[in-house]
Amino acid sequence: MGSVDRGRLDGRRALVTGGSKGSGAAVAQRLRELGADVYVTARTMPEGYEHPDRFIAADTSTAEGTALVASSIAEAGGVDVLVHVVGGASTPSGGFAAITDEQWATELQLNFLGAVRLDRALLPSMVRSGHGVVLHFTSIQRQMPQYDASLAYAAAKAALRTYSKGLANELAPHGVRVNAISPGGIETEAYERFVDRIAEGNGLSREGAKQKILDSLGGVPLGRFARTEEIADLVGFLVSDQASAIVGAEYVIDGGTVPTT
The missing domain is CATH 1.10.1220 (Arc Repressor Mutant)
Structure with a gap:
């Protein structure tokens, strides 16, 4: 089979979280271009959305929202590709002392536990089928945390990276690949x-x-900063068969922001 064919996603069903705008929208569009049947979830469907029958309005930072997405995907027959793009920081500035327990919980639910819950709901079917790809969006802040207004976000993304690596080691023998992408500014x-x-x-x-x-x-x-289509390029590669030997990796795409030693 040629390399061009190995880059295609024809016949595969995908789910992109946070796929209504920004990088998530670019990723969803790219996966469609590669032939996948793409479902998108976000809190609100954009006005005039082109694929309303493939949009699941839900808040994946809550258990209820995750359950809604999981049931909708189960009705569709499960997914072969799962890309967790959703995330963000809403902590007020002021450093560590300004972050309340409630704010810590908010950041952890949005940037870490939402992905954990959705994985727990959707990955068993991948394991049963013997194939699948999961991609978690972390952040260069897990390596370069900004303390003023996004320390909780950075810590949540660090947790997501550690979880991704352990999950990758557990699922690789079952034919399911788990990797992470670590964007800088976009x-x-x-x-x-x-x-x-x-x-x-x-x-x-x-x-x-x-x-x-x-x-x-x-x-x-x-x-x-990176453009959203450049983020989508990397995602398209990592979820395709061209990356079939890449497991437990984290790809940094940040224009060189993170210093290397």
């Missing part, structure tokens, strides 16, 4: 709005605001 609509706020608040041009953001990370050697 040029999403939310990022562009953030650039506008930084520019307005500091009297800078948009380019000046972008440079200020890059400098706050200690610099990004590539000179820019």
Whole structure:
């Protein structure tokens, strides 16, 4: 079978969490282009969504939301590819002392436990079938935690990485591959709005605001953040048969932000 065929996902069913916008939307689109039947879950279906029969409106940070997604996917016949994109930080600034128990719980549910619950619901069918691919989105903050307003997010993503590695070792003998992708900054609509706020608040041009953001990370050697389609490119490869020997890995896509030794 040729390499082009091994990159295709024809005949496979996929689920992308957080797939309504940003990287999640780009990933869902790419998997469809590769031939997969793609289901998407997010809290709210975007207006005019092109595939309403493949959208599951649910909050996967809750047990109820996870159960709704799991039952919908079970009715569809299970999935062959599961990509956990959903995540985010909502902690107020102020460092460790400002993070309440409730805020810790919120970050852990959204960025870690939601994936754990959904895996627990959907992966047994993969194990029974003897094949499947799971991809967890972690973050470079698990290696470079920003303490002011995203320490809980960073810690949750570190937990997700450790969990992913253990899960990969457990499931690989059953034909199920588990890997992680660790993005740095991504040029999403939310990022562009953030650039506008930084520019307005500091009297800078948009380019000046972008440079200020890059400098706050200690610099990004590539000179820019990753684009959503570049994130989707990596996901498409990792969930395809072209990556059939890659298990328990974490691929960093950050333009060189994380220093290596």
